[in-house]
Amino acid sequence: MKFILRLILTVIVFTFINGFILNAQYKSPSFTIEKIKLKFPAFLPGIMDDSTVATYLNDTISYNLNGYLFKDKGYLVPVANYDENIKSTTPWETITEMTNAFLKKDTKTISNLYATTSKEKIDNLLNGSQKDAFLDYVSKAKNVTILGGIEYQKGFMVFTKDDTYGVHQNYLIKVGNQYKLEALDDKAATAWNIALFYKFNPKPMVTDIHVSLPDSIKLDDTVKVTCTVPKDYWVSVYLNQPYGPTAMLIQDNGQNDLDPTPGKVSFMLKGISFVDTGMKNVYLASFNFPVQRVSPSTLVKSALHHIKVK
Amino acid sequence: MKKIIFLMIYSVISIAYVSQVLYAQSAPTGTIPMYVSKQNGSATPPYSGGYSKTTDRYEHGNVSLTTQGPITYTVNPADLSIGTNSSVAWTGSLGVDVAASPAPGNSADASISADYSVFYSHYCGSTACGSTSYPCPGCAAHTGPGFHEIVNPTGNETVNFIIYSIKATIGDINCSDSIVTLHADVFPYGGTLTWTTPFGQQVGNDVQVNAGIIPNSFDVSVVYSIGGATYTDTKHVQKAKLIGFTLPCCIDKVTNVKDIAILSFDGPCHPTVTFNPPTLSPEGLGYVIVAGADGNTNKTVTASADGVSLDASINVVNPNITFGVTPITFNFTSWGNRFVNCLVSGLNGGVSPCQPRGSWIPRGSLSYKSNKMCCPTSTPCVQTSRKYSGSANWTWGMTCHFPVVGVPYVASLDAVISAGIDGQISLSAQTTCTTTRVCAGLDVTARIGGGVGGTILAGAVSAELQIQVSAGFSGSACVYPTLSASGNFNVGKVKVVGSVTTFWGMTSTSVEYVIWDGYTSPTLTYP
Numbered sequence: 001m002k003f004i005l006r007l008i009l010t011v012i013v014f015t016f017i018n019g020f021i022l023n024a025q026y027k028s029p030s031f032t033i034e035k036i037k038l039k040f041p042a043f044l045p046g047i048m049d050d051s052t053v054a055t056y057l058n059d060t061i062s063y064n065l066n067g068y069l070f071k072d073k074g075y076l077v078p079v080a081n082y083d084e085n086i087k088s089t090t091p092w093e094t095i096t097e098m099t100n101a102f103l104k105k106d107t108k109t110i111s112n113l114y115a116t117t118s119k120e121k122i123d124n125l126l127n128g129s130q131k132d133a134f135l136d137y138v139s140k141a142k143n144v145t146i147l148g149g150i151e152y153q154k155g156f157m158v159f160t161k162d163d164t165y166g167v168h169q170n171y172l173i174k175v176g177n178q179y180k181l182e183a184l185d186d187k188a189a190t191a192w193n194i195a196l197f198y199k200f201n202p203k204p205m206v207t208d209i210h211v212s213l214p215d216s217i218k219l220d221d222t223v224k225v226t227c228t229v230p231k232d233y234w235v236s237v238y239l240n241q242p243y244g245p246t247a248m249l250i251q252d253n254g255q256n257d258l259d260p261t262p263g264k265v266s267f268m269l270k271g272i273s274f275v276d277t278g279m280k281n282v283y284l285a286s287f288n289f290p291v292q293r294v295s296p297s298t299l300v301k302s303a304l305h306h307i308k309v310k
Numbered sequence: 311m312k313k314i315i316f317l318m319i320y321s322v323i324s325i326a327y328v329s330q331v332l333y334a335q336s337a338p339t340g341t342i343p344m345y346v347s348k349q350n351g352s353a354t355p356p357y358s359g360g361y362s363k364t365t366d367r368y369e370h371g372n373v374s375l376t377t378q379g380p381i382t383y384t385v386n387p388a389d390l391s392i393g394t395n396s397s398v399a400w401t402g403s404l405g406v407d408v409a410a411s412p413a414p415g416n417s418a419d420a421s422i423s424a425d426y427s428v429f430y431s432h433y434c435g436s437t438a439c440g441s442t443s444y445p446c447p448g449c450a451a452h453t454g455p456g457f458h459e460i461v462n463p464t465g466n467e468t469v470n471f472i473i474y475s476i477k478a479t480i481g482d483i484n485c486s487d488s489i490v491t492l493h494a495d496v497f498p499y500g501g502t503l504t505w506t507t508p509f510g511q512q513v514g515n516d517v518q519v520n521a522g523i524i525p526n527s528f529d530v531s532v533v534y535s536i537g538g539a540t541y542t543d544t545k546h547v548q549k550a551k552l553i554g555f556t557l558p559c560c561i562d563k564v565t566n567v568k569d570i571a572i573l574s575f576d577g578p579c580h581p582t583v584t585f586n587p588p589t590l591s592p593e594g595l596g597y598v599i600v601a602g603a604d605g606n607t608n609k610t611v612t613a614s615a616d617g618v619s620l621d622a623s624i625n626v627v628n629p630n631i632t633f634g635v636t637p638i639t640f641n642f643t644s645w646g647n648r649f650v651n652c653l654v655s656g657l658n659g660g661v662s663p664c665q666p667r668g669s670w671i672p673r674g675s676l677s678y679k680s681n682k683m684c685c686p687t688s689t690p691c692v693q694t695s696r697k698y699s700g701s702a703n704w705t706w707g708m709t710c711h712f713p714v715v716g717v718p719y720v721a722s723l724d725a726v727i728s729a730g731i732d733g734q735i736s737l738s739a740q741t742t743c744t745t746t747r748v749c750a751g752l753d754v755t756a757r758i759g760g761g762v763g764g765t766i767l768a769g770a771v772s773a774e775l776q777i778q779v780s781a782g783f784s785g786s787a788c789v790y791p792t793l794s795a796s797g798n799f800n801v802g803k804v805k806v807v808g809s810v811t812t813f814w815g816m817t818s819t820s821v822e823y824v825i826w827d828g829y830t831s832p833t834l835t836y837p
Contacts, residue, residue, distance in 0.1 A: 121816065166721070195718030247655050270651075
């Protein structure tokens with residue numbers, strides 16, 4: 001009798017504690033819509049024309065949208081045992097529930113997180129030949145972080161990032177008082193462009209990169225150029241004129257870099273690249289992403305160097 | 311009455327003023343031409359005529375005639391006045407005053423003028439009409455009562471003439487081979503020339519007569535007749551001597567020497583000239599064509615006439631002998647390198663994971679054959695002609711792999727772009743004496759395109775993206791006077807177009823963005 005009472009008491013206490021812990025740990029951030037301004041370089045790789053929604057000025061694309069962007073690194077989605085009865089009363093809640101369902105390969109919960117209009121599609125995936133591949137993939141997403149979201153088309157687009165797969169877009173629609181996941185055939189460019197912004201997290205251009213460039217070069221010769229850049233940054237080289245195409249792209253410790261030292265970039269510059277002889281301009285600037293197209297307003301005088309081509 | 315007086319005057323000087331259409335040299339309209347020969351006194355026959363007049367009790371008048379220029383007239387009776395109730399019959403004539411006429415080859419204006427004053431009765435109506443009017447109960451002019459008045463018109467009538475003092479002068483008598491051309495300068499035009507020559511009588515001007523063997527000298531005479539006047543001229547003709555003979559610098563086809571000979575004589579009546587050889591032919595050069603033979607030889611020709619012989623030389627060129635065949639080669643490798651560098655730089659910032667194949671060196675059978683040609687106006691006149699023919703082509707391609715980083719959901723995707731160039735040069739031209747350059751178009755087709763495809767991350771991301779880009783090439787190659795070529799290429803905007811799906815198709819995004827703005831090369835030159 002004592003043993004049974006102790007057992008019952010242990011179960012009750014354990015359940016209570018777990019429930020307490022669960023209820024104490026899981027607290028979805030509040031969901032508010034506010035006016036947000038988003039500005040980033042219009043020359044991010046992959047940027048699509050979005051002139052009906054965004055404005056452009058001097059290589060900067062600007063969005064004025066309704067939504068919410070988390071500060072700093074975003075909201076890290078907690079993963080723990082939680083109530084399987086989904087609430088999904090906010091987009092953040094839905095994403096949290098989705099992340100946990102993916103982690104546990106909980107097909108039922110995953111299916112219920114989707115709106116009825118997408119039910120057939122997700123159920124086909126969860127019951128079809130690609131089920132295992134899908135579940136295996138989604139369960140490996142680590143440290144899923146909610147970056148923010150915007151009102152988008154007929155619903156709400158949430159941008160997430162994880163350490164395994166990078167940036168992901170999650171489209172939700174409001175059904176009653178719940179936010180449900182929804183399939184989307186997106187013809188617009190806005191979500192794609194914002195996803196690129198989150199992928200590259202562009203930092204300001206760096207021009208003070210201690211370029212070591214020879215005074216002259218022969219047309220049929222090749223010379224070595226060295227620069228000092230922030231770690232893992234890219235160096236874009238433009239010849240003769242301060243706008244694209246890029247003559248060369250070098251990444252610190254990556255593409256075209258001859259110097260393995262982090263923060264040191266060394267590459268070979270061909271004289272024939274200048275086409276003919278004379279005093280020529282060379283623009284070198286550093287970005288934290290590969291840049292191929294940029295207009296004169298971006299490449300300022302501080303990026304300009306001269307070389308005599310013989 | 312006035313009209314009657316006028317007709318009277320006119321008939322006195324009346325004229326066969328018609329239509330024999332005596333050609334007056336520049337005779338003004340309404341002016342009557344007459345001709346005179348000061349050489350022999352012949353002239354246009356005088357004009358003559360007559361007129362009779364009977365006056366009534368009122369009619370009377372008088373006329374006085376004057377002349378200007380070399381004409382003369384007679385009127386009988388000399389008195390041209392007439393009283394009332396009178397009857398007079400006049401006769402008269404008008405002709406050229408030979409003595410007063412101008413020198414042969416000239417003309418002079420002449421005129422005859424009549425001043426008149428006549429009186430006559432004129433019916434003026436049923437009432438009185440002036441101080442001189444009188445009643446007339448009836449006359450031929452009216453029926454019943456009426457009034458007449460006496461009127462007195464006065465005035466002048468003039469007839470104009472132009473008097474031509476004719477002349478004919480025999481010009482140079484040209485002889486060429488056996489043909490003698492008879493020419494005379496005449497004044498005025500319009501008459502008839504009648505020639506008397508050792509080769510028969512001829513009529514007309516610039517008459518050509520076949521004289522057979524032209525004598526060393528002979529006489530010709532001509533009579534020019536017009537409007538009743540005649541003029542004669544004679545000339546002694548001396549056959550000329552051959553004094554010069556030259557030929558053009560060159561010929562390149564069968565040619566009669568006579569057609570190209572440049573002959574000089576000391577007079578217009580040329581003797582018949584014979585040539586040895588009479589014909590020049592490049593085919594008759596008579597040597598075997600060997601490597602290095604240049605198809606040109608120098609020939610001497612002799613021109614002979616009446617014991618005079620002169621020599622001249624000419625280059626005879628055979629344009630059909632080829633004395634050299636030269637292959638033509640181009641090498642556009644430097645252009646290819648520029649194209650590759652451009653693509654590699656523009657697409658992936660200088661990384662070169664590209665596999666080129668083929669060559670930018672055209673292969674084929676371009677060549678030219680060298681022949682000689684005759685350019686008479688050039689120095690030297692024997693020049694080298696080049697006959698260009700053949701064609702050459704080249705095919706080159708390249709496949710590049712490069713990373714496409716502009717997809718949000720993956721670090722990068724592998725893109726493949728293939729570029730291909732098919733080029734051809736064809737030549738078919740031959741230089742002439744005036745050719746300054748021979749060029750041909752570079753017929754180049756550029757193909758470029760690629761894609762990004764595949765499913766990655768076990769299907770979590772699927773991309774069906776095309777690389778859309780256009781490329782073009784234009785240029786020309788010249789082979790004469792020197793080998794050269796120029797061209798440029800352009801690569802259009804490079805776009806990524808297609809769709810990317812995530813989560814096994816749960817989300818799909820239509821994609822279109824530019825990864826490179828393209829490039830137009832500066833003019834590429836060869837060599």
